[in-house]
Amino acid sequence: MNVIAIVGNGIAGTEAADAARRTDPHARVIMVTKEPYPLYSACILADYIADRIPRQRVFLRTAEDYARAGIELMLARPVLDWSPERHMLYFDDGALRYDRLVIATGSRPLIPPVPGIEKDGFVALKTLRDADLLRMAHGKNAVVVGTGPVGIEAAIALRHRGWSVSVVEMLDRVLPRLFDLPLANTLKNRLEKRGINIFLDEKVLEILGGTRVEGVQTDRRALPADVVVWVIGMRPELTLLNEGQLLLGASGGIAVDRHMQTTQEGVWACGDCVESEDLVSGCTGLFMLWHNARLQGRIAGANAAGAGKRYPGSVNITTINVFDEAAASVGTLASEVSPGERKVLHRRSPWGELYLVLKDTCLMGVQAVGRTERVGGLIGIMLQGKDLRKTLVRASSPADGPGLGILRNVRKDLLHLFG
Amino acid sequence: MNGILVADMERCTGCKLCEIVCSVKKEWVSDPPRSRIRITIQRGGKNRLPTFCQHCEEPLCAAVCPVNAVRKDESTGLILLDRELCVGCRACVSACPLFGVGFDSVENKALRCDLCHGDPACVKYCEAGAIQYVDRDPFPTNKQRAAAKKLYSP
Numbered sequence: 001m002n003v004i005a006i007v008g009n010g011i012a013g014t015e016a017a018d019a020a021r022r023t024d025p026h027a028r029v030i031m032v033t034k035e036p037y038p039l040y041s042a043c044i045l046a047d048y049i050a051d052r053i054p055r056q057r058v059f060l061r062t063a064e065d066y067a068r069a070g071i072e073l074m075l076a077r078p079v080l081d082w083s084p085e086r087h088m089l090y091f092d093d094g095a096l097r098y099d100r101l102v103i104a105t106g107s108r109p110l111i112p113p114v115p116g117i118e119k120d121g122f123v124a125l126k127t128l129r130d131a132d133l134l135r136m137a138h139g140k141n142a143v144v145v146g147t148g149p150v151g152i153e154a155a156i157a158l159r160h161r162g163w164s165v166s167v168v169e170m171l172d173r174v175l176p177r178l179f180d181l182p183l184a185n186t187l188k189n190r191l192e193k194r195g196i197n198i199f200l201d202e203k204v205l206e207i208l209g210g211t212r213v214e215g216v217q218t219d220r221r222a223l224p225a226d227v228v229v230w231v232i233g234m235r236p237e238l239t240l241l242n243e244g245q246l247l248l249g250a251s252g253g254i255a256v257d258r259h260m261q262t263t264q265e266g267v268w269a270c271g272d273c274v275e276s277e278d279l280v281s282g283c284t285g286l287f288m289l290w291h292n293a294r295l296q297g298r299i300a301g302a303n304a305a306g307a308g309k310r311y312p313g314s315v316n317i318t319t320i321n322v323f324d325e326a327a328a329s330v331g332t333l334a335s336e337v338s339p340g341e342r343k344v345l346h347r348r349s350p351w352g353e354l355y356l357v358l359k360d361t362c363l364m365g366v367q368a369v370g371r372t373e374r375v376g377g378l379i380g381i382m383l384q385g386k387d388l389r390k391t392l393v394r395a396s397s398p399a400d401g402p403g404l405g406i407l408r409n410v411r412k413d414l415l416h417l418f419g
Numbered sequence: 420m421n422g423i424l425v426a427d428m429e430r431c432t433g434c435k436l437c438e439i440v441c442s443v444k445k446e447w448v449s450d451p452p453r454s455r456i457r458i459t460i461q462r463g464g465k466n467r468l469p470t471f472c473q474h475c476e477e478p479l480c481a482a483v484c485p486v487n488a489v490r491k492d493e494s495t496g497l498i499l500l501d502r503e504l505c506v507g508c509r510a511c512v513s514a515c516p517l518f519g520v521g522f523d524s525v526e527n528k529a530l531r532c533d534l535c536h537g538d539p540a541c542v543k544y545c546e547a548g549a550i551q552y553v554d555r556d557p558f559p560t561n562k563q564r565a566a567a568k569k570l571y572s573p
Binding site for chain 1: 468520
């Protein structure tokens with residue numbers, strides 16, 4: 001009997017296990033993880049911190065669900081060593097022999113060696129345990145370092161809990177990987193209006209205090225802090241690998257082919273720990289998003305069980321709620337397009353803002369505050385990569401669809417932009 | 420039940436009665452923004468586009484849902500939303516390429532057409548006959564469904 005082992009029980013690992021189960025009903029599917037909990041959604045930890053949902057709602061599966069699906073689950077069993085030659089995984093109290101392996105170890109928080117990170121009250125937010133720690137923390141002042149979606153959502157959640165929140169960002173804007181300056185400023189103003197202090201262009205030098213966190217020293221000021229939430233980014237979790245066992249990509253994630261197979265025969269990888277291709281820009285990189293992990297997991301799991309499925313690439317769409325209004329972004333930022341070819345269109349309307357990023361006459365990115373369905377509506381046009389000038393000069397037809405409808409509403413401006 | 424809604428954009432007059440009917444039937448209140456069908460009227464009013472969930476084969480909205488509240492019903496093939504699970508993150512609203520998902524800002528949850536369990540109210544009230552409930556199978560090449568599939572087929 002084939003043994004398909006899956007390391008990691010996040011969404012990628014779980015989807016891989018399900019897919020392997022469906023593809024090969026006879027194989028043994030074994031999931032091992034260092035996490036003490038069955039699958040939970042890391043995306044909604046902020047809702048839990050803010051008391052919008054009870055703790056049990058964070059969980060998406062119970063241990064019994066896995067048993068019912070015919071998946072053997074080994075919780076709290078960190079893999080200490082891996083031997084690809086012998087097809088073995090080693091734990092502190094035993095070993096597991098597999099025929100096929102799926103690596104879905106996910107990511108871990110990026111923590112540079114800043115002095116003071118070992119103090120009580122320093123939380124690198126990633127897991128449910130970290131969220132529990134934040135909920136138990138006492139005090140008045142919270143400092144959030146990093147303004148990615150996790151940082152912003154954590155700041156909002158802590159504000160809801162009554163903390164006085166300051167946010168420190170090294171770059172010139174909030175949500176720097178999702179929005180260009182104009183929309184980032186809109187969101188920054190909204191955060192500030194609701195009482196969150198934002199400090200941009202500041203670098204954290206030290207976490208102050210004795211055994212407990214008492215403050216954060218940046219290159220411009222010292223901020224008082226009873227808790228420090230560190231969310232400057234994630235890196236692939238690759239402690240399982242020894243030097244040279246798998247080829248890594250330039251971004252530091254595991255390199256996989258279209259079938260999510262690694263450079264080792266019989267080993268697949270999926271989720272935050274792999275690098276993938278962005279369907280819009282064609283660039284390869286780390287795109288650690290829930291749906292990418294899910295879809296990659298399905299492909300990796302099915303292929304580990306003998307299927308031949310292909311992963312088309314990642315669609316990097318992100319939605320974030322900033323105090324009751326949504327903002328979303330997909331594709332390339334204007335700051336990532338070379339200045340010679342870059343064109344942008346920024347529209348403000350009563351219901352929000354729309355920011356289109358174009359490379360010559362090709363739509364490369366869409367950012368929106370409010371009415372975020374416009375972002376999805378334009379995905380199709382971005383993926384087709386059509387010359388928009390030709391499309392817009394053509395007479396409108398009822399079969400245009402919602403995406404082109406958005407562009408037709410700004411047709412004059414776009415054509416003017418194209419010259 | 421194996422039907423699907425089909426909209427005829429050329430027949431749609433843009434009266435938006437369907438939005439009212441839908442919100443009354445589903446939410447017991449006349450509140451078009453909380454309707455599961457929406458009429459988008461383009462600038463100039465030339466094109467009117469009824470949008471609603473197309474129940475795609477491989478939906479991106481289900482993939483982005485952080486709480487697995489959007490699921491395919493295996494017996495009917497419909498993409499259904501579990502409103503109890505929905506946390507109102509709006510990821511599905513942004514991800515749908517076809518304006519198929521709405522948002523209820525009163526209850527802070529997504530809105531998705533479930534075809535009224537085989538008896539869609541909007542069809543009955545559309546005087547222009549622009550919305551029709553038809554058998555799913557004769558429309559494998561329905562433009563919007565095909566387009567959605569082309570956009571993202573793993």
